[in-house]
Amino acid sequence: MKYLVLLALSSFLCTGTFAEKVNLNLPARLLASGTTGTTTGFNGDFMWPLYTNQRGFIYTNAQSKYMRDQSWFTGISAGTRQVLNAQHVLGAYLFFDTNTTKNKKNYWSINPGIEGIYSHWDWHVNGYLPANKRHSALKSAWADELGDVRYVKFSGHKQFDHLFVDTEIAGKGVDAELGYLFSENQLRLALGGYYFDFHDLGHMNGIIGTVEYPLNQRITLLLQDSYDNVRRNTCMFSVRLRFGEIPSTRGIETRLLEPIRRNLATIDNGTSIPNERGWLDNGQSLVEKDHLWFFKPGGERYLVTKELENCTAEHPCDNTQLTQAVVDNISALDPTSDLYLASGIYVLDPGASERISMNPGQAIEGREDGYLLPALEDKFKPLLIGGLDMNGDNLLADVAIDKSVDENLFRSFTAEFSPSNVPQSSQTVALTIRRNNHIIREITIGRPNDSNGYITGISVAGAREAGIAFTRIFVGNNNVRKLTGVEVTRMGSVDIDGSFITVRANSDPNSAAQTIATGVEVNSNSTLWFLRSELDIGGNFANQSSLASDVTAQGIWVKDFSRSIVNRSAFFIKATNANRQLGLNASATAIGINNATNPGLINPAVSAVDNNIGERGGFNVESIASFGVASAWGILQPVNASSIVQRNNRFNVRRTGTRQVGQNVGP
Structure with missing residues (x-):
């Protein structure tokens, strides 16, 4: 030159x-x-x-x-x-x-x-x-965050890795x-x-x-x-x-x-x-994470006298040690502890509450491949049997939560299988979120086609700034009249992004109570942001009964001065009532967004913006009543509510019944 x-x-x-x-x-x-x-x-x-x-x-x-x-x-x-x-x-x-x-x-x-x-x-x-x-330098990231786990090492309660710098x-x-x-x-x-x-x-x-x-x-x-x-x-x-x-x-x-x-x-x-x-390696092994506590099937017993020597990378604790007493003791020793769970079945607090209450600042993460990778696939996620409570500044990631274990899955984890020792839980709510600043990421709640699953997937009770991302929720039970995927109450605020919620409610032929299947219920002056997600909600009465039967399936139910923002999401809502008994008003009601019980609003309660994401986007709502009223709305609102702000919404609303009620948007 x-x-x-x-x-x-x-x-x-x-x-x-x-x-x-x-x-x-x-x-x-x-x-x-x-x-x-x-x-x-x-x-x-x-x-x-x-x-x-x-x-x-x-x-x-x-x-x-x-x-x-x-x-x-x-x-x-x-x-x-x-x-x-x-x-x-x-x-x-x-x-x-x-x-x-x-x-x-x-x-x-x-x-x-x-x-x-x-x-x-x-x-x-x-x-x-x-x-x-x-x-x-533009930004930095650890090698494992970029999909390269060659440099990841564990020692004590620490994780080491190489730091890469995004360089121009x-x-x-x-x-x-x-x-x-x-x-x-x-x-x-x-x-x-x-x-x-x-x-x-x-x-x-x-x-x-x-x-x-x-x-x-x-x-x-x-x-x-x-x-x-x-x-x-x-x-x-x-x-x-x-x-x-x-x-x-x-x-x-x-x-x-x-x-x-x-x-x-x-x-x-x-x-x-x-x-x-491109990404350049700094060439040094640095501490990426600290305060890690390791668990795996076949690990060691937790001993209070060992204090910080428990649950290290070299000596993980056994999966049977995930009890409330152990979680509390770990929090006392290490308030910002992060529980690393290897693949396996974890019965939460067995013989006691069947629930674990996370202390403020604690985290639980599912890991695979010797703790090297987050457990993103369901077959590798640690399965937690029971329920969890989050109490402030908590992280829950890459785990599955269920009331029981699928027999085929249980066989894959346990060589000595018999129906009598399959873990079971009586919990009705999988996850409860209280206080503020929570992250829920890549978790699975329940399982498809479960007739005796949770009644509520996630209950957000007054928590602010709760984020639920890339999560799948399955709620199904044939013995309960009201099922809800996510419930937001007491001035709570939650963002649901990139998630999938399925609710299946089947009526009891011996009960005259109304059957209600709801994807997300927002009440008590709460706020919901529902982004890039999908609701698959079904209410069904398939039997013949001499009792009056009403079935309601609704995607998002907004009430009590609450607010919901919906963006680029898909609604698949179906209510079916097959009761043909004469003289009964066997109704089927299907609603994409139910805003009808949110009175006296000055500002719109629902803002459905750009809610069209290709073939699966928009509102797909169907009600079928074999002998009765078939009601279907894309968005149902009270007469005195302000106009709903909406753009690019696509509606596919269908009704089949002796009497039909409903429209795309309106009272």
Whole structure:
């Protein structure tokens, strides 16, 4: 690179010795281009001759480019173009560019170049040198968070790993181009290449072809196509406008004000130098997590006298030790303890409450593969039998919670299987959330097609800032008239994101009580954010009975001055009443969002925004009453409620019955 700089400087000193005297009259010129293709943007190029004599001129050139990804550069140069023997032009220049990448990182660069221009042929060579910092850190992550567990180690209550830094590196390199100009129509064809080194992130080398065709002296069309080992193929089309006086000279002098050909590697980037982004290892084993307490089937007994020597990575505690007394003792020793549970079955507080109450600040996480990975798949999730209570600043992730064990699953964990020793629990609520700041992530509650499962999946009782993400909830019971997936009460606030809730309620033929299946119930001045999630709610009366039977299935039930925000979610609601006994009003009611019991609202209680996510998006609501009233609403609201704010909602509301009531939105 230093030889290119020396060659550029020497051209300033030596051109006068060989130059032929010509008559030059060179005005300033401005080029403005708009470009589109792989991306879109625009650039400007202003050349101002500072000193002109009979041999050539010295100029300053300002350039700038801006692209849609908000990357841009501005550069200024000093240069010269000298006419040699009235047949060709030799030029040299030195640019100083300031660059801003799409990641809002800034750096300077020094870019020297030389060029030769003939009647038909021209060549150009450029160098690119970042002048200040080449490396810019964007963010950091542990190797296991990036899916690489090679560096994960455990010792005592600690987890060690390598820290990787998301780094952007400005390239250092060269480009060159050879072009040919056809005198008949001024069409120019060019072929170029470039090479850039990104230090720890490898290198880039590629080729580029250019076609320039002037429609007239003011307008030129450009087509550029490049291919390299980093970005693969890039194609850009530009329209370039020329402003300023058109010189009346002929011969080689007509090419003196041509644009400087450079930045070949960044035709779709706003910077003058390409940059590459990647993760770099810092090379050190650091403490990623502390306060870890390890459990697994076949582990050791928890002894109070051992204190911090319990449940270490080297000596995990047994899965039978997950009792309330152990959890409380761990919290007393380590208030921010994180319980790492290996795959297996964990009966919560057996022989006592069948529930575990997490202390404020505690966490429970399911792990697999020797604790290396979070247990994302159901077959690897630790199965907790019973119920859990969260009491403030808790994390619950990557576990399954159920009342009992599927026999096939139990066999996979236990060699000595008999129906008498299958764990069972009498709990009716899987998870209770109290106080504030909870995270529930990637958990499974209940199981599909369970006729004796939980009555309520999650109860949020006055908790604020509770987040439920990527969670599956299955609630089903044939012996209870009212089933709810998630209940939010006492001014609670919960975000449900990327989750799936299934509720199945089947009526008892010997009871006249109404059967109600609800996905999410929001009451007592509470708030629900329901985002990118799916509700599959079914209420069913399949028998013949002499008792009146009513079935209601509803996705979200908003009442008592509460508020619900729904965005990009799917509702599948179905109520079926097959009772055909004469003289009975066997009704079936299906509602996507039930806002009818939320009176006196000034602001809308339900805001269903962009609730269409492809084929499975929107409201799919169906009611079937074999002999009675079939009622179905997409969104049901009281007469005096404000209009519901909604966009892009899709409704598929169907009713089958001797009498039909309902509509997409309305009272």
